[in-house]
Amino acid sequence: MAKDVFKVLKKSKYSKARAGILFTAHGPVETPVFMPVGTQATVKSLTTDMLKEAGVQVLLGNTYHLSLRPGAELLKEFGGLHSFMNWDKPVLTDSGGYQVFSLSNMRKITQEGVSFKSHLDGSKKFFTPEKVIDLQRSFKSDIMMPLDVCSPYPCEREKVLLDMNITHKWERAAGEYWRKNTMNQLLFGIVQGGMYKDLREISAREIVQMDFPGYAIGGLSVGEPVDIMEEYISFTVDFLPEDKPRYLMGVGLPENLEFAIRKGVDMFDCVAPTRLARHGHVFTKEGKKNIRNKEFFDDKKPIDLECRCYTCKYYSRAYLRHLFVAKEILAMVLMSYHNIYYVTSLVKEIRGSILAET
Amino acid sequence: MAKDVFKVLKKSKYSKARAGILFTAHGPVETPVFMPVGTQATVKSLTTDMLKEAGVQVLLGNTYHLSLRPGAELLKEFGGLHSFMNWDKPVLTDSGGYQVFSLSNMRKITQEGVSFKSHLDGSKKFFTPEKVIDLQRSFKSDIMMPLDVCSPYPCEREKVLLDMNITHKWERAAGEYWRKNTMNQLLFGIVQGGMYKDLREISAREIVQMDFPGYAIGGLSVGEPVDIMEEYISFTVDFLPEDKPRYLMGVGLPENLEFAIRKGVDMFDCVAPTRLARHGHVFTKEGKKNIRNKEFFDDKKPIDLECRCYTCKYYSRAYLRHLFVAKEILAMVLMSYHNIYYVTSLVKEIRGSILAET
Numbered sequence: 001m002a003k004d005v006f007k008v009l010k011k012s013k014y015s016k017a018r019a020g021i022l023f024t025a026h027g028p029v030e031t032p033v034f035m036p037v038g039t040q041a042t043v044k045s046l047t048t049d050m051l052k053e054a055g056v057q058v059l060l061g062n063t064y065h066l067s068l069r070p071g072a073e074l075l076k077e078f079g080g081l082h083s084f085m086n087w088d089k090p091v092l093t094d095s096g097g098y099q100v101f102s103l104s105n106m107r108k109i110t111q112e113g114v115s116f117k118s119h120l121d122g123s124k125k126f127f128t129p130e131k132v133i134d135l136q137r138s139f140k141s142d143i144m145m146p147l148d149v150c151s152p153y154p155c156e157r158e159k160v161l162l163d164m165n166i167t168h169k170w171e172r173a174a175g176e177y178w179r180k181n182t183m184n185q186l187l188f189g190i191v192q193g194g195m196y197k198d199l200r201e202i203s204a205r206e207i208v209q210m211d212f213p214g215y216a217i218g219g220l221s222v223g224e225p226v227d228i229m230e231e232y233i234s235f236t237v238d239f240l241p242e243d244k245p246r247y248l249m250g251v252g253l254p255e256n257l258e259f260a261i262r263k264g265v266d267m268f269d270c271v272a273p274t275r276l277a278r279h280g281h282v283f284t285k286e287g288k289k290n291i292r293n294k295e296f297f298d299d300k301k302p303i304d305l306e307c308r309c310y311t312c313k314y315y316s317r318a319y320l321r322h323l324f325v326a327k328e329i330l331a332m333v334l335m336s337y338h339n340i341y342y343v344t345s346l347v348k349e350i351r352g353s354i355l356a357e358t
Numbered sequence: 359m360a361k362d363v364f365k366v367l368k369k370s371k372y373s374k375a376r377a378g379i380l381f382t383a384h385g386p387v388e389t390p391v392f393m394p395v396g397t398q399a400t401v402k403s404l405t406t407d408m409l410k411e412a413g414v415q416v417l418l419g420n421t422y423h424l425s426l427r428p429g430a431e432l433l434k435e436f437g438g439l440h441s442f443m444n445w446d447k448p449v450l451t452d453s454g455g456y457q458v459f460s461l462s463n464m465r466k467i468t469q470e471g472v473s474f475k476s477h478l479d480g481s482k483k484f485f486t487p488e489k490v491i492d493l494q495r496s497f498k499s500d501i502m503m504p505l506d507v508c509s510p511y512p513c514e515r516e517k518v519l520l521d522m523n524i525t526h527k528w529e530r531a532a533g534e535y536w537r538k539n540t541m542n543q544l545l546f547g548i549v550q551g552g553m554y555k556d557l558r559e560i561s562a563r564e565i566v567q568m569d570f571p572g573y574a575i576g577g578l579s580v581g582e583p584v585d586i587m588e589e590y591i592s593f594t595v596d597f598l599p600e601d602k603p604r605y606l607m608g609v610g611l612p613e614n615l616e617f618a619i620r621k622g623v624d625m626f627d628c629v630a631p632t633r634l635a636r637h638g639h640v641f642t643k644e645g646k647k648n649i650r651n652k653e654f655f656d657d658k659k660p661i662d663l664e665c666r667c668y669t670c671k672y673y674s675r676a677y678l679r680h681l682f683v684a685k686e687i688l689a690m691v692l693m694s695y696h697n698i699y700y701v702t703s704l705v706k707e708i709r710g711s712i713l714a715e716t
Contacts, residue, residue: 041680045687049668070680074656078676086672298432310407314444318436322399322428329403329687 016264019354024090024142025184031266054341058090064099072138080140092143129174146174160194188214204239214245221250273339309341374622377712382448382500383542389624412699416448418627422457430496438498450501487531504532518552546572562597572603579608631697667699
């Protein structure tokens with residue numbers, strides 16, 4: 001089955017970019033694709049109708065957050081994350097590992113898994129490769145991710161090596177556990193190895209050998225300079241098989257998307273479009289703008305002159321600035337919508353140009 | 359012109375309720391009608407598309423807030439509040455008086471007007487009856503309200519009398535100023551007089567003599583017990599002409615609406631539906647519910663079993679409770695939408711039953 005879930009429709013003649021289709025239990029996903037992040041069973045401030053209108057095909061959910069609140073039991077009772085949050089298209093969930101390391105207290109890694117305290121109430125939790133698969137089974141995620149250890153930046157080689165080896169062990173365990181009962185859910189492998197090319201190569205080769213239906217590049221966009229990120233995207237992607245989807249985790253700024261697609265990446269997720277919007281930053285063809293700026297006080301133009309989103313069709317920069325300055329919730333709704341629409345449309349446009357060979 | 363803007367289509371046989379149509383520069387309004395409050399050029403958390411979907415016919419804007427931010431100049435540049443906030447249906451704006459007395463510092467009333475300091479930056483402002491009309495002309499409001507003094511509750515007779523007399527003076531001045539150039543904007547008179555029946559009667563007779571296209575009952579819903587409010591609604595409304603629209607200011611809870619419509623009131627505004635929603639309180643046929651309650655943790659039912667709004671169609675109490683507990687913006691969006699839809703539909707239903715004579 002692992003070979004049939006992805007189809008490359010066209011490879012660009014001008015770069016390593018490709019346009020494809022990923023088949024999931026909740027329908028096909030046209031790649032390249034950007035996945036907005038719905039941390040707590042909601043893409044912050046947007047209804048699922050708005051997400052569909054914005055052209056979103058697949059959402060990302062955070063296993064760490066969802067397992068703490070509302071909890072896997074409730075999601076299971078609801079028949080999964082989809083029906084709980086009123087989203088009938090595909091969902092990818094991460095393993096929760098990343099948040100364990102960035103949010104929780106008192107985390108302790110052993111060969112078996114990671115113990116930690118909930119950032120919400122301090123209660124003790126324990127994630128193992130198998131448990132994280134079970135959680136994602138309760139969520140009925142279309143694409144699951146295995147527990148891994150994402151090394152920080154900068155990080156000593158020795159620690160990156162340790163993180164990587166434990167990641168490999170956990171991914172192998174996750175893969176074996178998953179194969180016993182896949183239930184139409186895909187499991188992707190994750191490449192780690194920090195900013196060490198030899199480790200990246202070892203990690204990629206090891207993970208690819210485990211034969212997952214797709215592969216993710218982890219451990220990037222963790223604070224490193226953009227040129228280093230780009231170097232490691234280019235370097236790592238070449239070790240991933242051409243006939244499998246490639247997912248670059250945590251990257252989603254317009255400029256980074258364009259670069260990574262050219263290097264052959266198919267999938268992206270990032271909180272930036274919505275988080276930036278909530279802080280007044282909006283994407284435009286002329287770069288990022290801060291809606292708070294005084295110059296927009298009486299500006300009747302839309303955020304982006306060419307954008308066709310609801311926000312740009314009906315609202316001016318001056319109005320959005322007013323809402324933002326007045327701390328109105330609608331500012332966040334309208335600007336989040338624009339940023340999601342913008343990134344989604346950008347990726348769709350690039351896909352179009354790959355298919356049209358332009 | 360004052361006589362042609364309102365038409366009573368049907369009077370109930372069972373109460374003083376009536377169904378009518380109010381004609382404005384931005385189209386007709388079917389009465390009775392509930393007007394959501396869009397304080398700062400937005401009904402908090404909702405897009406104007408959502409408001410239309412919820413069946414909203416007319417919005418209320420706050421002159422005090424709008425004049426401070428974004429300011430009348432900017433709204434004038436945009437051709438009015440409608441195009442600024444993307445709302446092409448009718449708008450009613452209040453006079454700003456109420457907020458001057460509840461929000462601003464250092465207010466001082468003279469016969470000419472009220473001086474006060476902005477609650478935003480402390481800058482000195484001065485409202486006169488004429489200035490407040492000019493502000494609302496900049497906004498291009500369909501229905502304007504004259505500057506008045508709303509007595510608090512409880513309040514000594516002597517102060518209520520003073521407030522009332524200055525209100526009458528200001529309304530007369532506003533009326534004269536408005537008649538010089540109505541520009542398709544209606545001006546309603548406001549009855550004050552606190553909780554003193556003789557003063558209420560004097561105020562109503564005096565204001566009605568000034569011959570406005572509509573009349574408002576002010577000075578209620580200011581902290582008095584419900585039975586007193588109801589008593590003064592019933593008492594005051596009978597002094598208002600039958601052929602003019604009657605607007606009860608600041609009232610909008612489902613139970614109060616039903617009462618007031620039966621007494622012959624046609625128009626309402628209130629922040630409660632959206633403010634309550636932002637605090638987790640939602641309207642249902644079984645009364646108000648607090649979505650935060652533990653009992654809703656795994657409740658798969660919609661907020662209200664009969665409600666047909668987007669929120670009730672697609673989202674469960676459990677999901678909304680989760681969003682609210684997790685402090686997600688979408689909780690406010692979805693619950694505000696429900697409460698606005700609920701009140702709007704309730705009033706529409708009552709109108710239907712008046713027309714159907716049931």
